[in-house]
Amino acid sequence: xxxxxxxxxxxxxxxxxxxxxxxxxxxxSVGDTLELLSTDxxxxxxxxxxxxxxxxxLISSENVEGVxxxxxxxxx
Amino acid sequence: MARRINIVCVxxxxxxxxxxxxxxxxxxxxxxxxxxxxxxNALAYFVKGADEQAPAEGHFGELMExxxxxxxxxxxxxxxxxxxxxxxxxCSMAIDLxxxxxxxxxxxxxxxTGLTVFLGxxxxxxxxxx
Numbered sequence: 001x002x003x004x005x006x007x008x009x010x011x012x013x014x015x016x017x018x019x020x021x022x023x024x025x026x027x028x029s030v031g032d033t034l035e036l037l038s039t040d041x042x043x044x045x046x047x048x049x050x051x052x053x054x055x056x057x058l059i060s061s062e063n064v065e066g067v068x069x070x071x072x073x074x075x076x
Numbered sequence: 077m078a079r080r081i082n083i084v085c086v087x088x089x090x091x092x093x094x095x096x097x098x099x100x101x102x103x104x105x106x107x108x109x110x111x112x113x114x115x116x117n118a119l120a121y122f123v124k125g126a127d128e129q130a131p132a133e134g135h136f137g138e139l140m141e142x143x144x145x146x147x148x149x150x151x152x153x154x155x156x157x158x159x160x161x162x163x164x165x166x167c168s169m170a171i172d173l174x175x176x177x178x179x180x181x182x183x184x185x186x187x188x189t190g191l192t193v194f195l196g197x198x199x200x201x202x203x204x205x206x
Contacts, residue, residue, distance in 0.1 A: 012145040015102050019147060019155055022105050026159065046102075053106050 002031040017043040080201035088117030089133035097152030104160020115167035
């Protein structure tokens with residue numbers, strides 16, 4: 001059963017949100033979905049770029065009332 | 077294809093160590109082969125028991141100091157080593173001059189390395205100096 005986990009990286013600055021995501025990504029199983037919450041605008045662009053580069057799957061990225069919700073599925 | 081990124085840390089100021097740590101952590105976590113060579117004033121922060129933070133060079137350093145959401149530079153380098161296999165190499169000349177042994181350094185630091193070896197390994201790759 002694949003899991004969905006939310007990582008709260010609000011109020012941390014680059015590269016804090018990415019570091020948080022990577023730390024949890026290492027512990028996750030293939031197929032799990034991680035939702036990263038971030039208030040850092042730079043990370044909103046950088047995190048999807050990292051996801052693409054390392055070969056995971058970006059499910060969605062949206063700004064809800066000033067908080068970025070980036071959903072990523074672990075692909076490998 | 078993995079890029080090779082080599083970083084030389086010389087300065088002991090917060091801004092420069094932070095920028096070097098940011099590049100090392102993001103590059104290493106993105107699959108790049110990262111080596112960081114610590115010498116001069118930068119190496120002192122990686123001696124066991126040393127200050128966790130460095131003095132600010134200017135306004136931006138003070139801004140980072142007052143903001144708890146900025147990851148500390150030592151955490152960035154440690155992350156680069158643990159999550160991205162970055163090599164953190166102490167300069168052998170600096171170790172000699174500071175009269176240190178490898179046991180005096182933080183465990184994530186690798187073997188003391190001389191410039192000849194570091195430059196040889198860096199040949200043809202990007203080299204950034206802070």
